Amino acid sequence: MSKTIHSYSSLLFIAFLILSNAACIHAQDNSFIADSLDKYVLKTDIHYGDHERQVFDLVLPDTNSLYPLVVFIHGGGFKNGDKVHAFERYMKGVKKLMDNKVAFATINYRFLEHSDNGVMTCLEDGRYCVQHLKHYALDYNIDPDKIVAFGESAGAGMSLWLALSDNMADSTNTDPVCHESSRICAAGAFATQSTYDILRWEEVFEDWDVTFDNLPMPLKRPILDFYGAEHYNDLKKDEFVKYRKDLDFFELMSQDDPPIWVRNNSSDGHPLFFDTQHHPLHAKYLKTYAEKAGVEHMVFAPALNITDESEETLMDFFLRILTE
Numbered sequence: 001m002s003k004t005i006h007s008y009s010s011l012l013f014i015a016f017l018i019l020s021n022a023a024c025i026h027a028q029d030n031s032f033i034a035d036s037l038d039k040y041v042l043k044t045d046i047h048y049g050d051h052e053r054q055v056f057d058l059v060l061p062d063t064n065s066l067y068p069l070v071v072f073i074h075g076g077g078f079k080n081g082d083k084v085h086a087f088e089r090y091m092k093g094v095k096k097l098m099d100n101k102v103a104f105a106t107i108n109y110r111f112l113e114h115s116d117n118g119v120m121t122c123l124e125d126g127r128y129c130v131q132h133l134k135h136y137a138l139d140y141n142i143d144p145d146k147i148v149a150f151g152e153s154a155g156a157g158m159s160l161w162l163a164l165s166d167n168m169a170d171s172t173n174t175d176p177v178c179h180e181s182s183r184i185c186a187a188g189a190f191a192t193q194s195t196y197d198i199l200r201w202e203e204v205f206e207d208w209d210v211t212f213d214n215l216p217m218p219l220k221r222p223i224l225d226f227y228g229a230e231h232y233n234d235l236k237k238d239e240f241v242k243y244r245k246d247l248d249f250f251e252l253m254s255q256d257d258p259p260i261w262v263r264n265n266s267s268d269g270h271p272l273f274f275d276t277q278h279h280p281l282h283a284k285y286l287k288t289y290a291e292k293a294g295v296e297h298m299v300f301a302p303a304l305n306i307t308d309e310s311e312e313t314l315m316d317f318f319l320r321i322l323t324e
Contacts, residue, residue: 021235022133033057033087037178040098048107048132053174054125056107057083059094061140067103068146068322069133071184075153078122078226079278093315100319105133105140109158118228119196127168127189131180137323144180148323150188150261150314153278157196157249159248160286163260164252164295168192170279186321188261188314191275194282196247198223199235204285251294261298261317262286268303280304305321 034042041060048054059092060067072086086106087094094104107129117122130147137144149159168182194204202210212223220232227235227243234240264283266275280301287299287306298308298317314321 047127053108059104066143069103069142071149072106073151075155127182134178134180148186152190156189156192159187177312191278194285195249197244245306250289255294257295259296263300
């Protein structure tokens with residue numbers, strides 16, 4: 001590949017990265033949710049924090065016991081999206097969970113526009129919501145020791161981050177919610193990214209000669225916003241090297257991590273033209289690093305002929321883990 005084509009491809013790559021966020025879900029009449037779940041206990045817009053987006057919905061089979069819990073985290077590039085997406089896309093799965101005496105929650109979280117610390121603010125909302133659910137587990141009729149999470153795109157990445165990070169409980173915090181374990185029992189990821197150390201995507205797309213260093217600043221800006229950085233060179237400084245390391249799924253993986261389930265259904269091909277953020281190569285690299293770390297995993301990337309002989313669906317995967 002010539003230098004001219006290489007440079008042009010890199011520019012297009014980042015442009016695609018900027019533009020390929022999921023569509024915003026607008027406010028709408030959500031009465032269909034209550035109608036569809038009228039046999040179950042539905043609680044909506046429960047606050048786990050003070051911000052208007054720090055809320056979740058909870059569905060219970062009934063209130064006679066403590067139930068395992070599946071948490072859904074919506075996508076949208078950490079810029080848009082809403083918890084209602086769970087019911088728009090996964091109502092059949094929610095009902096299957098209810099029939100198997102498993103509770104379901106779907107959460108909102110702050111976006112990048114609400115953050116002065118980049119994507120970590122969004123991720124920490126997911127962490128804090130899990131801790132909140134555990135702290136008030138008896139009030140919500142859920143089993144704090146049996147919680148799993150899944151999502152699409154940004155929600156997939158947040159679910160993996162929760163599963164692969166070490167326990168983030170902070171016993172010194174004045175907020176008792178922060179004393180709870182942040183660990184979950186498993187994570188599911190649809191259309192996920194392989195790591196939130198975006199500079200390591202050069203490794204994921206190495207066959208396509210993707211590089212970041214020589215891009216003009218306007219095309220580096222989204223990466224800086226993702227990390228809450230001012231200058232691109234800052235990302236190589238110790239502070240942001242540590243920041244990126246704390247978001248690097250490849251490095252976070254260890255043998256004591258819970259099982260992960262991953263499916264990227266996008267087409268194979270040059271990442272400029274085949275869904276950069278959800279490319280099947282992300283799933284391939286998660287599988288590669290999970291194998292190295294000894295993390296139990298099921299990975300599906302049909303375009304790369306990557307599958308698991310069990311062919312277990314995500315909901316069956318969760319039900320096996322939560323009810324065994």
